[in-house]
Amino acid sequence: MTLEDQFTSVQWDRNEVKGSASQQQETITEEEPETQRDKPAPTYLESEIVEPDKEKETEQQDPGADDDVGTSTSANVETTIVPGDNIGGVLGSSPNSTSPSGEDEVSSLEQQFTPKPSSSNALESASTSMNKDQEILRQQQQQQQEEEIRSFEKYNISATVTTPTRELDTASKPYISYLITTSTNHPQLKKLCGKTDLAEEKSITIETRRRYGDFRFLHNCLVNDYPGFMTPPLPSKLNFKYLTGDTFSTDFVHKRLHSLDRFVKFILNHKTLSQSSVFHLFLSDTQDWNSFSKNLKLSKNFDTDDSIVNKVVNEDLLTETLMNFLTSSKHKRETNKDILEINDKLKKLYENLVKLDKLFSKLNKRNSDLSVDYHQFLVQLQKLSSIEGGNTTGNGTTKVDYSYSEDTKADSVPNTENHELETNLKVFSDSLEYFLKNWDLLHRYVDESFLNVLKDCAKYIISLTNLIELHHNKRIDLQVLQDYLLKARNDLVSLGGNMERSTTSRPQTSSTMAPPTPAFHTVQSGGIVSQTTQLIKDTISTSASSSIGSSNADNKIIRLRKKIENLENEIAIQTQLVNDLTDKIVNDEYPNWDKFNKKELKDAMVSLCDEEINFYKGLIDNWSEVESKLTTRLEELG
């Protein structure tokens, strides 16, 4: 992604491209009926552009074109590999591993986690009949998605993360494990736990312990498997406390516990992510998970990848500046109204949450100052009460040898009085102590739970904006491609070739230059981008060479035509991708997040209320007692 960014920013002015984007879109759609009339056979390509939603039907209608496309796929796959820094992209594009089939999740997982053999497999299979596979796969995916949604509605999984425990690993290094209690009637999970004999509607309870690393593993899997979905962010690993070795403080563990719980809850509420077999395996109490997470090393791009998508946002670094990319000028030119609206909402919410978080932290600091003060006050009170008490004993030991008889009487009176005062002071200081204790508890709760919710919500927003960012980048890619198509056509016209010929020659070119590996929603984002980048690079090199070696015009025209074909195909795919993504963001991911976010915020407020109410109720009860004691004493004193 970074590579692509640099590239585009150097070569083109994106804003310029954007300006003419809609116009280009129009020209493309205008051309389509023409081409259809000329050559009705490969309709599915065009129809994909026009009606991406109906792709499945078109593909079914016209399966004959598959054989034509097949041969050149390998070349395209190669171009994808050449940028090379992103094996995940290849992995994602290999048809077998695009989505875990759900039938045999272990094998599919293995394919995903052992990139090398699977990618070679992918190459082989791709070389035979890529397109056919793709179409079947698309169908499968569609079905699977529907299935997932059905099973999401049909079965329920509920899980909670609780009771952090300190444990020692094999190297006797301590770590914290969290208990995940799952209760479900989902058949997959039942199967995983070997409880298939149960009746379908009966639910089972699974308990398993996972440590932070396991969550991380799951997170990475999900991020890679579902790039088009919003994966919930994990609590950050790089807490400064980690450096000081204080990762076992209850404060830290509790915060992390709440965040992990939220992480699991979000997945459970997501209709696709919750059906992920990796997640199911994670919830199950089998040994398989451990053998996975211990033996498999997810490819290095997970750890080193500094793209925003995978970045875990540190709690301490939540600031308004992080959201700068939301406000940067290029995004103001975002064309999709829905996305813009979502973006705007997210930005507002995020800013407010961060501000709120800051204010609450400030309040908490003040409150802890106050509690320090009260504590000091308490110490003084206790000193005072000990003096009053000491006075009593001092009087008790003094010899009473005054010449005035009244004095002895007078002496005994303050004796009891001071004692009374001492007990009263003690009662009072006890009540203060009670107050202090609960006050501290309350504010620890605010810090650990309430503020954590705010921070997490802010992080979830970042996650969602990352998705929007991805979408946006793709749009830019698309526009760049469209720009190039236009340029190539103009070149072609200026070289004397005409559009008629180019379109008539398309059947041949399309047979040689098959559309590059289609990217599904399961394709790793880096993969999509690097493909596009490569294509653009190729285009540049050809256009550059065309301007120098103008001697061989015919050759150039052919090459340009090829290029145009190539570009058109790519544009079709990208358009579909972008539209899919837009659709998904607007219709699925955003509402899903919105629901979750609202629920979280509301729950947070409700539980804060509960805490506050309990705090005040307890205090009022406790202090009422003290009040009655002191009142009686005051009445005695008159």
Add this chain to the structure above:
Amino acid sequence: MNTSVFEDIEQDNNPSFYGNLSILNNPYGTQQGNEVSNPGSPQKGHLQRDSFEQVNADDFVNNSIVLSNKITNLINDPKVEILIVSTEKLIKTSIVVYAIELTNSESSIIVKRRYSEFKSLRDNLCKLYPTIVIPPIPEKHSLFTYIYNSIDNSLELSLIEMRRRYFITFLTELIRNTTIRSCPLLLKFLDPNYELCWMNALNEPPVILLPNNLLLANPLNPSDQNGLYSLLPVISGFNANSGKDSLPNLTHLSNEFANLKIPIDIPDKLIQMEVDYHRIHKILNDMNKIDTRLLKNIKGIIDILIELGGNLNNFSLTIYDSASEDLSLQIEKFGSNMDKCFLSYETFLNQSAIPNWQEPIHSLIQYYMASLQILKFYKYKLVQLKILHKLRLKKSNQLLQYNNLSNLSNLSQLEINSPTISMAIKSRQTPGPNAPIVSSSSKWKSLFNNNHISKPPSGSLDDTHFFNNIEKELNKLDQLIGLCNSDIQALSKELQVSFDVFNKEMERKWTIIMLDFIRDSKKLFTENLNSWSEFKDSLT
């Protein structure tokens, strides 16, 4: 000398004296002009300046008597209520007067007093009743705060409010005390006739009867005119109204007396009390500091709560649209809840924490300060006794020496035929007796203002006048020591009784403070509980 002192007693408390128009024509200070601008008090007892000219002196006398009777009745009524109904600033000055109202079921009276009058009342009461802990009034503000307050009006207002509360407790406490209740000075303070001429009240008995130095007065009744007291030695550094005492503590003094074999009995209880009071005073000082910080923190919390409430409301507005109406509403409720919390915190701070918690604790410091002051007076009295004893010792030594020397002169007349002895006698006679006496007198000189007792002997050995003088002085000293001894005995007794009352009073105060704190906090908690419960109801 005694007679001249006793002449002053003739100026009695006869109210007819107040009716003297010559005094009214010259009311003290600049206040006269300003006072005219004050709206007349509705009270019938409150006489306007204009009416003074018309009312003839006899009527005025009667009026005054009626009025002072009324005040006495009011003060002695246990149900009397003391309020400061209003404070007003005199035009074109920075003088603030406080209108004090005494009410019971039958009648009421209003008198206006300014801070300096309260202060002089307290100072004089302290002198008049050196064994009673006089309730405190707030310290006079420094020049800095004075300037600062003139810039920031709200601060000045809060200062006036603070003083108002202090003065109410001050007067209430005074009236609770049966001894002080009958003090003519207090009556005059509350007398509207004296509203314009407080200085006169200070120039009348009993204040005028006080000796310049309180150490020269009868400690149990400072306005007692026993002439013997004026012969007591004065100790430098004694100031009845200053805070610090530089004397060693009572334990030390008691040991000193034991070393000097002076038969004086300092009650252990007082010794213990001094130690305790010092410690309590220190603790209270610390508490006061913590209190200040605490209040600052509460203020900070209030500020943040205000900010939070505002931000939450803003939050709810910015995210408001049809889709997130619920959330927006919830957040708005959250914001208004925060606003409620801040309001209840603010009321707690201004109406409870400051007047019922911080100020009482601060006044406790002053109470203990006052009690330590009384102990200081007691200690000075002890030192005075010690000085008398030492003086007597010196004098009797002097007498002894004189006798020795006269014996010596007799010795020289014996005509012992030995040149060495006659030489020794001669050398003994010439410088001998003077040297030690002079040095000792210079040592004591500093401690005496009226030095006529310790007048150094003239040095002439055969002066019978001198011998008689010393005899006389020794007599006087014995008298004084007897007086002092009995005074101190009485003082010890009185102090113990007074401190028992004081301790009880302190306990009462502490209980009230704690109770107020508990009640006020409970009120705050209930308010917060209600607003949170309301918020929760609105959520679910």
